[in-house]
Amino acid sequence: MKRAQPDPRRVLAQRQPGHQRRRGPQPRRRCLAGVGMLLGCLAAAACREAASAGPGPLPPVALTSKLPHFEELARLAPAPPEEAALKRSLALLEPALLDLGDARLKAKSHAALLDDPLVGPVLEAGLDHDDAAIRASAAYELGKLDRPAALIPLLKRLKYEQDKTVRIWIADALLRRGCGCGADELLTALRDPNTKELAGERATDQLQAIHFTLPERITWEALATGLERLQERWHAVGKLRDDAPTLDDATRGRVATLICQLEGFQLRPVDEARYMLAHAGALALPQLREAIGASEHYLRIHSLEVLRDLGVVARDLTPDVLPLLRDELSRTDAANALAAMRAPAAVPHMLAWLRASDNELRTVAAHALGLLGDRRAEPELRARQQDENESLDVRVMAAFALAMFEIDRPAYRFLTDLRARGDYHEARLSDLIDQIDKRR
Amino acid sequence: MNLALRLGAFAVLAAGLTGVGLWVRGGTDTTASTVVSRFHSAEQCRTCHQDVYDEWTGSHHQIAFLNPEVRKLSEDFRNKECQACHLPRPVSLTGYGQRVLPRDTHPNEGVSCLTCHLSVDGEILGRNSVPSAPCAPKASPEMVSVDMCQSCHNQHYTTDQWRASRFAKEGKDCAACHMPEVQRQVAQGGTRTGRSHRYLGAHDEATLRAAGTFLAELQGRELLVSLTNDGAGHNMPTEERHRAYDIMVAFVDDSGTASEWQRVYRFRQPYRDEPGENTQLPSGETWSTKVAIPDGTRQVRARLWYRLTPFVDDQSPMSTLLFEREVTVP
Numbered sequence: 026m027k028r029a030q031p032d033p034r035r036v037l038a039q040r041q042p043g044h045q046r047r048r049g050p051q052p053r054r055r056c057l058a059g060v061g062m063l064l065g066c067l068a069a070a071a072c073r074e075a076a077s078a079g080p081g082p083l084p085p086v087a088l089t090s091k092l093p094h095f096e097e098l099a100r101l102a103p104a105p106p107e108e109a110a111l112k113r114s115l116a117l118l119e120p121a122l123l124d125l126g127d128a129r130l131k132a133k134s135h136a137a138l139l140d141d142p143l144v145g146p147v148l149e150a151g152l153d154h155d156d157a158a159i160r161a162s163a164a165y166e167l168g169k170l171d172r173p174a175a176l177i178p179l180l181k182r183l184k185y186e187q188d189k190t191v192r193i194w195i196a197d198a199l200l201r202r203g204c205g206c207g208a209d210e211l212l213t214a215l216r217d218p219n220t221k222e223l224a225g226e227r228a229t230d231q232l233q234a235i236h237f238t239l240p241e242r243i244t245w246e247a248l249a250t251g252l253e254r255l256q257e258r259w260h261a262v263g264k265l266r267d268d269a270p271t272l273d274d275a276t277r278g279r280v281a282t283l284i285c286q287l288e289g290f291q292l293r294p295v296d297e298a299r300y301m302l303a304h305a306g307a308l309a310l311p312q313l314r315e316a317i318g319a320s321e322h323y324l325r326i327h328s329l330e331v332l333r334d335l336g337v338v339a340r341d342l343t344p345d346v347l348p349l350l351r352d353e354l355s356r357t358d359a360a361n362a363l364a365a366m367r368a369p370a371a372v373p374h375m376l377a378w379l380r381a382s383d384n385e386l387r388t389v390a391a392h393a394l395g396l397l398g399d400r401r402a403e404p405e406l407r408a409r410q411q412d413e414n415e416s417l418d419v420r421v422m423a424a425f426a427l428a429m430f431e432i433d434r435p436a437y438r439f440l441t442d443l444r445a446r447g448d449y450h451e452a453r454l455s456d457l458i459d460q461i462d463k464r465r
Numbered sequence: 466m467n468l469a470l471r472l473g474a475f476a477v478l479a480a481g482l483t484g485v486g487l488w489v490r491g492g493t494d495t496t497a498s499t500v501v502s503r504f505h506s507a508e509q510c511r512t513c514h515q516d517v518y519d520e521w522t523g524s525h526h527q528i529a530f531l532n533p534e535v536r537k538l539s540e541d542f543r544n545k546e547c548q549a550c551h552l553p554r555p556v557s558l559t560g561y562g563q564r565v566l567p568r569d570t571h572p573n574e575g576v577s578c579l580t581c582h583l584s585v586d587g588e589i590l591g592r593n594s595v596p597s598a599p600c601a602p603k604a605s606p607e608m609v610s611v612d613m614c615q616s617c618h619n620q621h622y623t624t625d626q627w628r629a630s631r632f633a634k635e636g637k638d639c640a641a642c643h644m645p646e647v648q649r650q651v652a653q654g655g656t657r658t659g660r661s662h663r664y665l666g667a668h669d670e671a672t673l674r675a676a677g678t679f680l681a682e683l684q685g686r687e688l689l690v691s692l693t694n695d696g697a698g699h700n701m702p703t704e705e706r707h708r709a710y711d712i713m714v715a716f717v718d719d720s721g722t723a724s725e726w727q728r729v730y731r732f733r734q735p736y737r738d739e740p741g742e743n744t745q746l747p748s749g750e751t752w753s754t755k756v757a758i759p760d761g762t763r764q765v766r767a768r769l770w771y772r773l774t775p776f777v778d779d780q781s782p783m784s785t786l787l788f789e790r791e792v793t794v795p
Contacts, residue, residue: 185738290564292620293737296546322559326566330545354558357569384505388570416505418570450530450572452541 080373086352091319095285095312101278103174106146114143118151122162145172152182160186161194168198174275176202176308177283180301183210189220197227203269205259206304207231212252215245228252235265263307263338272308280309284316287327299327303334310338314345322354329358333365343368350374357389364393372399379405388418395426403430410436417449425457429464437461504589504600505570507577513599514578516649520662521578529575534773538707550617551575555583557590562612562619581613592660614639621704630748632698642672642698667708673771674787677701677746679712681767681790684755688714688765688792690729691753692746700745701732702771709733709772710746713779714756717764726768726779729756733775758794765792 105111119125120134138144148170151163164182167175179202183195193214199207211231214224225248232239232251240247259265272280286298302309309331316328332339332346339362347370349359360378363371371393378390379402391409394402409415410423421443427436440461444454504510507527511518521527529535529551530542539547545567552572553565571577584590584605591602592609607613611633615624618639627633632641643666649659665672676697681690690712694701702708710732716724730752735741746752758765767790773783 290619292546292549292564296544299545323564354566361569385568385570392569416570452536453572 080377083351083374084348086348088318088320088325088352090321091315091324092285092288092321095281095316095324098281098312099278099285101274102282103145103275103278106143111143111146111150114138114141114147115150117141118147118154118159118163119156122151122159122166123156124158139166145170145175149175149178152178157188157191160188161191164191164194164198168194168201172275173202173270173273174279176204176276176305177279177301180204180206180304181297183304184297184300189214189217190223193220193223193227197231200231200255200265201234203265204304204308205255205263205265205306208252208255208259212249212256215249215252221245231255259306261337263310263335269307276308277312280305280312283309284312284324284328287316288321288323295323295327299331299334302328302331306335307338310335310342313339314342317342317345317349317355317359325349325352326355326358329355329362332362333358336365337367340366340368342366343370347371347374357385360389360393364396367397369397369399372397372401376402376405379409384416384418388416388422391419391422391426395422395429398429400430400432402426403432407433410439417443421449421454421457425461428461431465504579504583504587507571507574507579510578510582510600513652517578517659517662524662524664525666525668526576526580526662526664527574530572531575538705550620553580553617555579555585556581556613556616557583557585557608559616561607561610562615565616576617581608609640611638618704621706623699623703626699626703626748630698632748637698639698642675667702667704667771667773670785670787673785677710677769677787679767679769679788679790681714681765681792683758683765683792683794686758687755688758688767689753689755690714690767691751692732692769693751694746694748698748700747702745706734706736707774707776709775711770711772713768713770715766716759716762717766718761719763721763723766724759729767730754731775762794764794766790767792 106114117134117138120130121138122135123131125131138147141147145167148163148167151159152167154160154163160182164179167179176199179195179198183192183199183206186192186195192210196207196210196214199205200211211224211228214220215228217224225245228248228251229239229243232248232255235255237251237254239251255265280302283298283302286294289295302313313328313331316324317332319325319328329346329349332342343363343366346359346362346366346368350356350363350371352359360371360375364375375390375393375397378386379394381387381390387409391406394406406423406426410420410427412420415423421440424433424436424439427433428440437458440454440458443449444451444458507518507521525532530548535547535551536542538544539551542548542551548567549565552567552575554568556563556565559566565580582590582602584603589600589602590605590608592604593602594604595602611624611627618624624639627639632638640660643664644660644662645665646658647661648656651657663669667673676694678693678695679691680693681688683689692701692710692712697703701710712729712731713726714729715726718724730744732744732746732752734743734745756765768786769788770779771785771787772781777783779786
């Protein structure tokens with residue numbers, strides 16, 4: 026049935042003060058209509074609030090115990106050899122790797138070492154030898170050996186090695202093993218006049234091995250450029266070759282061992298594991314994906330820290346990390362990881378966090394938005410930074426974020442002034458200012 | 466049905482549907498916080514507890530994340546293992562006796578009031594419940610237990626050492642030495658017994674002196690020197706590997722000329738990559754040795770030094786002379 030059009034004159038008349046409707050007042054119906062309107066307005070306001078908050082709903086956090094699974098997986102790691110047998114084989118280490126003045130003996134010992142069934146464990150033990158020359162040679166041999174799991178002890182040695190020459194040989198071995206953090210090391214060594222020659226030689230070898238086009242007359246600049254390319258690729262995708270081989274069981278076992286290590290009490294082994302996992306590139310991502318869903322909170326949180334250190338390499342794990350923004354204990358670590366991964370999906374959530382009552386959430390959100398670089402956050406960040414009643418943590422991070430957008434000199438000055446006045450943690454301010462300077 | 470009624474009914478329906486929708490979605494609050502504490506900074510505690518705040522200010526808990534010595538050793542906290550205990554989240558979050566996690570805020574507050582006094586529910590914990598106080602603290606036996614300290618201080622096995630000592634059997638806990646009783650003014654008048662929040666330890670001469678007994682005596686033509694750990698409920702030294710106690714001796718000849726100081730023994734746990742044994746002196750134990758006295762010696766001097774780092778000499782401000790003994794040689 027077609028509805029009659031309202032008479033405009035009647036509508037106007039109804040809006041006049043004092044006008045009485047023809048049918049007279051009906052309080053009960055009016056009351057019901059009023060309540061309805063009120064509820065409607067509330068609903069509209071709720072919708073508007075939801076829309077302005079922006080973030081879509083996050084799935085509930087489903088955490089399950091994962092430690093037993095990783096302990097099981099860790100059994101795939103190479104078992105330590107029988108002590109007496111290892112001791113016998115270790116006797117070959119010095120004559121095979123050191124120049125003791127007898128070239129024939131060295132050659133024979135070297136051949137015997139490489140034929141020894143325990144060559145892998147012996148060379149790995151050699152990485153911790155007191156003599157730097159043995160550590161360097163052990164690293165070199167491990168780089169050539171068909172033992173992918175050697176990557177993990179090489180990374181551990183890299184964490185602690187002080188000798189610059191040994192570091193170069195470890196870097197060389199890591200690159201041979203497909204681990205691009207060796208490029209970072211070689212670049213550092215290439216810039217040091219004391220290690221430039223050796224680093225250049227190793228860089229030439231490695232770049233030629235991957236068919237990187239070097240000029241006929243190789244220059245320092247060409248080597249640096251080549252290593253920078255490797256470095257860029259490594260920090261973008263976490264592997265040096267598209268056809269990187271899948272993990273063998275021994276390496277999976279060692280990665281799982283590291284993940285189990287994250288749950289321990291002593292912080293030194295935790296830090297070691299975190300370092301090795303974060304320097305292994307994309308290799309550990311499948312296991313880290315599982316670990317961030319662990320109900321064991323250290324396992325979950327330290328794995329998120331590793332993802333933060335891996336940055337964009339871990340970006341594919343964004344859908345796995347996002348739900349953890351709901352998890353009371355690990356949400357700030359999840360936010361830090363998402364920011365480092367440059368995950369745009371995190372932006373609406375961080376915008377919502379900027380309005381949270383929790384100081385820690387606002388601080389982490391402001392920092393994350395600076396890394397995520399989404400300028401929709403600018404008005405809110407500016408308001409936070411300029412609000413003198415806001416906590417200094419939040420104001421500092423909001424200023425950092427604004428300065429990272431490269432649009433806000435006053436925000437940058439806010440940070441440098443704070444540092445000059447000593448009003449906030451100097452080291453942290455310097456770190457933030459360094460990040461801004463690098464971005465510029 | 467007239468227009469108003471229809472509009473009202475529509476609005477009720479829309480509101481209901483929206484409500485159901487929001488309920489099903491679980492809301493849009495991504496903070497999903499079940500606990501939002503109103504406490505986040507030690508500054509908030511200062512309002513009522515100025516005296517405690519003043520004690521804590523400058524303590525090694527407060528400067529934990531600022532301390533230049535720590536920053537140097539941790540390479541400005543690039544050694545990430547250090548940050549958790551030097552800028553921790555409240556211990557209650559991960560559990561007493563469990564490892565703490567690092568936080569991102571209030572770096573100048575290091576180990577702050579909230580590290581120990583904030584509960585997992587966002588409430589304030591204390592020795593006693595005081596519902597009438599503005600922060601309404603609730604009594605927490607865990608908060609005042611050794612487990613609280615263990616979360617950080619067992620990283621270097623100090624609370625394990627304590628558990629093996631007579632101090633544990635006697636119920637003499639960490640606070641007994643490091644948070645001695647003090648009298649505090651009460652707002653309503655009078656005083657009450659509280660605990661010092663200076664956390665005196667390796668940087669306090671009196672605390673260091675109270676830890677051990679140092680003796681030097683003649684035994685024939687030899688000097689017997691000994692150190693007894695009778696005052697510490699943990700090793701001497703404990704905690705970090707760069708702490709050391711040194712026993713030094715010098716000989717004075719007939720002409721009054723003193724020899725160079727010679728180190729007789731060092732009590733210390735070496736760094737992980739450093740050769741050598743752990744020579745820390747466990748609680749309740751005595752270490753002694755005999756030192757041969759050169760001919761022509763008229764007097765022997767023996768000293769016990771405490772070093773904040775082993776790489777300094779006696780003149781360094783990082784060295785504290787704890788005891789000096791002089792023995793005349795007949």
